[in-house]
């Protein structure tokens with residue numbers, strides 16, 4: 143195998159396209175993932191994240207475009223690439239009848255190198271469960287096992303497709319810890335998610351995807367700064383005749399969204415805006431039933447860019 | 456860095472584990488055929504010749520009648536004996552008078568009674584020293600190899616090899632595809648040929664058990680003849696089983712759901728259950744369809760098994776059956792590899 147200089151990017155996509163019948167799943171993607179970074183594809187369901195990542199993994203054929211991984215290509219270097227990639231698919235059910243140990247051992251047998259089965263199981267924090275059947279594991283444990291199976295070959299590049307979807311908050315945090323541990327080893331990760339908090343916590347850089355395209359790409363901090371909003375103020379009022387339009391004129395308020403008695407303000411200076419808003423509410427004689435503020439997140443970036451939310455529940 | 460396991464061995468172990476941890480599959484492959492063989496073997500067994508129950512009064516007479524194997528004699532006093540005859544417990548009551556004459560009490564409209572009368576009289580006369588003018592002897596034709604159970608065991612063995620060969624493969628592959636497990640395996644450096652080979656290897660392992668359990672059961676409990684060697688039997692079963700794996704692979708090459716898998720599998724297997732001569736001879740079907748029936752893999756396997764086990768034909772004489780099985784394997788396997796969907 144040719145030694146690949148570390149200056150080549152871990153992953154490079156050029157003008158990638160994929161159409162299913164009448165759906166354009168990936169619509170001209172260009173992307174470069176650097177060595178050693180954790181790169182996130184963030185977007186709502188149907189944005190084309192899975193299609194993109196599976197093209198990178200050599201599991202789906204693109205209609206057009208180029209994919210280069212670790213300086214290699216699928217057409218010529220499939221065998222070498224398979225040894226160097228760690229892959230977790232969005233929805234694999236591992237065999238219920240096998241134990242954790244048997245499952246990891248099976249996956250490990252396909253790779254020339256990598257940590258021992260024992261080490262992988264310890265890394266996935268499943269040592270206590272190593273002789274338990276996969277069918278009896280909790281959702282979080284199954285997902286950690288799937289991650290373990292992706293790590294058996296000590297991959298240079300790790301693909302994670304929605305690693306924490308459907309898990310409870312505690313199981314998600316546990317998985318994040320494992321991913322961060324792997325990241326600390328200096329390896330490259332490409333992960334997809336539709337959770338903004340996951341992208342913010344794990345990713346060095348994030349590409350926001352919508353309708354098969356990248357609509358913004360930067361570090362989470364830069365993305366949030368780019369919308370020029372620092373805080374979000376949300377409140378609900380009772381009493382029907384409330385004119386949210388009046389809030390526009392308040393100093394520091396950049397945007398107002400109003401639906402069904404719930405109002406969302408995009409604000410730059412919290413300490414000036416909030417008292418002014420409260421004053422305005424008192425003046426209009428409406429009852430405040432709820433008030434919340436939070437710092438702007440990637441979710442707010444997505445809302446600002448598309449007018450829609452990441453998750454539609 | 457640790458020494459890695461062999462992937463083919465690991466995959467084959469997985470096949471064994473998944474099968475052995477599926478109680479229903481174990482039942483259908485190993486227990487059900489035995490229950491079926493035992494049930495049918497008992498239902499269609501050749502009965503031993505009927506023994507007629509009779510009664511006799513007095514010890515000497517009872518003793519001379521007992522010499523006849525087809526009579527079951529009980530000694531009675533006269534009133535007891537008459538009571539037993541009236542209630543149908545015995546078909547005939549023999550009684551000797553003080554003068555040495557024998558009287559037979561029986562109902563002449565009852566066939567058992569008439570048979571008993573002939574047997575008893577002949578036994579009494581022979582005991583009294585009658586010499587038969589013409590010498591005679593019996594040749595009993597109840598030779599193992601021509602009974603229903605003998606016909607049935609090779610049929611069930613063939614049917615079982617078909618069922619486990621096709622269904623085991625189709626179910627596992629369809630399930631792996633549905634759960635995206637196949638896609639996940641293809642995303643590793645696993646050699647794809649190993650995945651398919653693991654089915655073949657595990658099949659061979661289970662085959663030894665299946666053949667031994669079912670054929671052994673027939674041979675040891677029902678004395679079904681085994682006129683060929685066990686090694687030859689296994690060879691024949693391996694050819695048959697591999698052929699069915701090829702058919703299974705073709706069925707499994709594209710199915711995504713268990714429903715489609717079971718539908719297709721039944722479509723392929725059901726006609727063969729009926730026409731290939733598992734339970735009754737395939738020659739009962741019209742001559743016009745015989746060439747088609749003969750070309751079916753299950754017919755070829757069962758015909759081969761019967762010829763080998765019951766008639767002791769050497770394997771070399773079963774070339775036609777072997778060729779049919781290998782032909783099915785070659786066609787199905789080639790086609791399956793062409794259209795197999797690896798995800």
Ligand SMILES: Nc1ncnc2c1ncn2[C@@H]1O[C@H](COP(=O)(O)OP(=O)(O)O)[C@@H](O)[C@H]1O
Pocket residue numbers: 162163165166167185186187188189190191192193194
């Ligand atoms: N195999 C497929 N056949 C048809 N349409 C598909 C297929 N896979 C994905 N799509 C469509 O492509 C679009 C992108 O899907 P996907 O890549 O799964 O998005 P995401 O992972 O971001 O939720 C969706 O509209 C989806 O319905």
Ligand SMILES: [Mg+2]
Pocket residue numbers: 191192193232304
């Ligand atoms: Mg997806």
